[in-house]
Amino acid sequence: MVVDTELSDAQVDRIFRALADSTRRDIVTRVLTGEQSVTALATHYDMSFAAVQKHVAVLEGAGLVTKHPHGRERMVRGDVTAIRKAQVLLERYEQLWRSRIERLDALLAEDPH
Amino acid sequence: MVVDTELSDAQVDRIFRALADSTRRDIVTRVLTGEQSVTALATHYDMSFAAVQKHVAVLEGAGLVTKHPHGRERMVRGDVTAIRKAQVLLERYEQLWRSRIERLDALLAEDPH
């Protein structure tokens, strides 16, 4: 499966920033399993409804969730696309690290003292 | 290879937060390829040495880099461990998403209208 890796710095910032909060990560886990209204989500946390609303907005801005109107409710649904993009970035870092290790190994192999 | 997945919320917060800044991500890419002194890193960015120093400190707090004294310099080296931990988390989210899709597929299969 091909993943679009053309991401602006600002977009990547938003994705990682959104994931840098345990409440938001918990919301992501919940809505990836099944969509939930904002009020339903809010019952799980020891904070105001408005605070949860803001967390959902941050996740939405990062593309980690989408909102779908259903009557007076707004159903929040997890979207795995942004998560994939973050994964691609991390794999790229891992690859850089591997290439360094390989170069170090090569150096040690060609110049044993 | 086994990766320790026992991460405190605060630790995960720090990892993602550290990655939520393009300057810091750029520092990570540089030091994963080969270690560099803080001053050497600072030459690449349009900000004060102290600012770069702070960014390195954030990365260090997240476990993404380590510092090694070498004379009067502090060599900054990339550490892929924290990156792996972040990957494990993202893979977990992806798995949740897959299970939802499977359940949806099962529902559609058993109840065709």
Add this chain to the structure above:
DNA sequence: GTAATCTACAACCAAATGGTTGTAGATACT
């Protein structure tokens, strides 16, 4: 129609973030 529920959004506040400058300690150079 009225009341209850869900959401949106503004205004406000404390704390954290990302930058600055300045000062001082270690180490290296001549």
Add this chain to the structure above:
DNA sequence: AGTATCTACAACCATTTGGTTGTAGATTAC
């Protein structure tokens, strides 16, 4: 010895973040 370089760290400042309360609009329930 004296100077230049690299780092650490404090103090300060503007902006963002993560929370609050309060008000108002839309939809549902009775």
